[in-house]
Amino acid sequence: MNEPANTLVLGLGNPILGDDAVGWRVVEVIARELAGLPNVAVCTCCRGGIELMEEMVGFDRVVIVDAIVSAAEPGTVRVLHPGELPTRHCNSAHDATLEAALALGRRVGARLPLDDDIVLVAVEASDVSTFSERCTPAVQAAIPVAAATIRRVLSRSTTRPDARAEMLT
Amino acid sequence: MGTITIDPVTRLEGHATIDIFLDDAGSVQNAYLQVPELRGFESFCVGRPAEDMPNLTSRICGVCPEAHHMAATKALDALFGVDPPPTAKKLRELFYSIFFVTDHTTHFYALGGPDFVMGPDAPPAKRNILGVIEKVGMEVAGRVLNMRKVGHGLIQAIGGRRVHPNWGLPGGVSKGIDEKLRQEIELRGEEAIEFARFSLGLFDDIVLGNERYVELVKSEGYTHRTYDMGTVDAHDKVNFYDGQIRVVGPSGKQLCKYEPADYRDHIAEHVESWSYLKFPYLRAVGWRGFVDGAESGVYKATPLSRLNASAGMATPRAQVEYERLYETLGGRPVHSTLATHWARLVELLYAAERWVELARDPEITGKDWRKLPTATPREGVGSVEAPRGTLTHHYRTDERGILTHVNLIVGTTNNNAPINLSIKKAAQAVIEKGRPVTEPLLNMVEMAFRAYDPCFACATHSLPGRMPLVVNLRSPDGAILSTLSRQ
Numbered sequence: 001m002n003e004p005a006n007t008l009v010l011g012l013g014n015p016i017l018g019d020d021a022v023g024w025r026v027v028e029v030i031a032r033e034l035a036g037l038p039n040v041a042v043c044t045c046c047r048g049g050i051e052l053m054e055e056m057v058g059f060d061r062v063v064i065v066d067a068i069v070s071a072a073e074p075g076t077v078r079v080l081h082p083g084e085l086p087t088r089h090c091n092s093a094h095d096a097t098l099e100a101a102l103a104l105g106r107r108v109g110a111r112l113p114l115d116d117d118i119v120l121v122a123v124e125a126s127d128v129s130t131f132s133e134r135c136t137p138a139v140q141a142a143i144p145v146a147a148a149t150i151r152r153v154l155s156r157s158t159t160r161p162d163a164r165a166e167m168l169t
Numbered sequence: 170m171g172t173i174t175i176d177p178v179t180r181l182e183g184h185a186t187i188d189i190f191l192d193d194a195g196s197v198q199n200a201y202l203q204v205p206e207l208r209g210f211e212s213f214c215v216g217r218p219a220e221d222m223p224n225l226t227s228r229i230c231g232v233c234p235e236a237h238h239m240a241a242t243k244a245l246d247a248l249f250g251v252d253p254p255p256t257a258k259k260l261r262e263l264f265y266s267i268f269f270v271t272d273h274t275t276h277f278y279a280l281g282g283p284d285f286v287m288g289p290d291a292p293p294a295k296r297n298i299l300g301v302i303e304k305v306g307m308e309v310a311g312r313v314l315n316m317r318k319v320g321h322g323l324i325q326a327i328g329g330r331r332v333h334p335n336w337g338l339p340g341g342v343s344k345g346i347d348e349k350l351r352q353e354i355e356l357r358g359e360e361a362i363e364f365a366r367f368s369l370g371l372f373d374d375i376v377l378g379n380e381r382y383v384e385l386v387k388s389e390g391y392t393h394r395t396y397d398m399g400t401v402d403a404h405d406k407v408n409f410y411d412g413q414i415r416v417v418g419p420s421g422k423q424l425c426k427y428e429p430a431d432y433r434d435h436i437a438e439h440v441e442s443w444s445y446l447k448f449p450y451l452r453a454v455g456w457r458g459f460v461d462g463a464e465s466g467v468y469k470a471t472p473l474s475r476l477n478a479s480a481g482m483a484t485p486r487a488q489v490e491y492e493r494l495y496e497t498l499g500g501r502p503v504h505s506t507l508a509t510h511w512a513r514l515v516e517l518l519y520a521a522e523r524w525v526e527l528a529r530d531p532e533i534t535g536k537d538w539r540k541l542p543t544a545t546p547r548e549g550v551g552s553v554e555a556p557r558g559t560l561t562h563h564y565r566t567d568e569r570g571i572l573t574h575v576n577l578i579v580g581t582t583n584n585n586a587p588i589n590l591s592i593k594k595a596a597q598a599v600i601e602k603g604r605p606v607t608e609p610l611l612n613m614v615e616m617a618f619r620a621y622d623p624c625f626a627c628a629t630h631s632l633p634g635r636m637p638l639v640v641n642l643r644s645p646d647g648a649i650l651s652t653l654s655r656q
Binding site: 129131 | 205208209211213223228275279297298299302307310311314317318321333509580
């Protein structure tokens, strides 16, 4: 009935900073299989705040995959929404938080996805302080898990919070 | 008595802790800013081809990749002993001017501006770009976002990618521009000039039109009489892309002027056990601790420093604004940290004017944009003015051009000692015995270093992202009396 969502899958992080690059690595894995889908775009980004908001303009739904540092086991994959725990990159110290940037964009009339249609696939990182092109083993092992999570997110017509538990199973 | 800790520092990169040590009487004795360290960037680079550096160093963080790209590219010129043709140099400076407009715009409206536009007493939830827009109007928001969009679009058109250019090569650049793109760049540059003038007008209305803010800017708590550093052209005018490094003393008298490649003859680095970040100082003056004055080798490298270290701006409208700044604040040099925001807007106008000048240069569409290097590489230093201060890249390689040594002195590192001075002085000005330490007071402390637009992402090789700030209020023995933090 409804047209398929105009969806962006975005890998966020610094591609040469160990586990911080996991968003980029996940997108590299999944980009090939998403390339054939007419309504899904894939990109990478290393800036939070206004820059990140600007990347989302024009999309109905955005899936951001990024490293997160919390108390969880390295490699744990979670699905979050804006307003929940931010990852390192969603907030840029040099401009605004993602929340403020989205509000700013909406105020000036930019076409942006609703908060419920912005999904963060967050991979718990172990080391985001050492320059390296490789993730640590636990995070490396989580890359296919995160890719599978993105597939499940994309297969849902909604990404509302009550549907999130299913996405991780 | 105690220590104050601020966590998080809103609107700053990475994460940091400010420790404020009180003496037995409850007055501020010392204040230190600590930032976390990212490890291994030099060893990550060693063993790679030097030509990778413009792309690698621009990945250190997401805030000013264009500055690293340009400093690295210039270091490769020196490393390979090749002087780029005039068209290449002008294209690089054009690209760099557009980047400066974009970066300074973002800082003023999103990071530094809210302190003035909303006022230091405003709650943190209001002291952001949304609060600014609420106060100055939606039309301004559209102009800010449009200026960013124009800047990023042209950076991509010239430099190949939107954020991380892959354009700079030893001896020049990988491609030039055609007449159609030149016309677009010129047209957009004229808009940028208008935007910069509009922003200066806004500063006039909101800051200079408010006696309380002017007093705050001039107040002793936000004043440091240090040396100032900046890159100048042959006429001692401010230049972001190329020139000599000029250092002037607290009275404005020139201490030295040198080629960037000679930086080690003039700059030494002090180390403190409590900080991962080093403290550069002027070798000729020496390290005397965290103090200002002509006897202390502490120097600043900020937009205001660049103005102080120069004889003026090389473009007409920016020169008028330069003169107005000094007339208003009592002559050159100005040592009021908060005037850095004003200096940033003068630079914004200069960058926009230079953008148009270069777009109109007959050589800018020339086809000779690269000179192939033929010399055997050994050692090279490249330097530019990053928005946050003088940025120096220094590489050594073997005869095949494989890196054996990498050293970066980034904008914020130059300012590490003055940032600590500023925090201490601001804390001393606002924290008094028996007076409760409140959120607005802590913001006054934060304002002291926000003026530097510090980016610890590459200063410590640290992360892009939000910088949480913790302020610990500590007793003389180091025990934490209270902690304030923000999420």
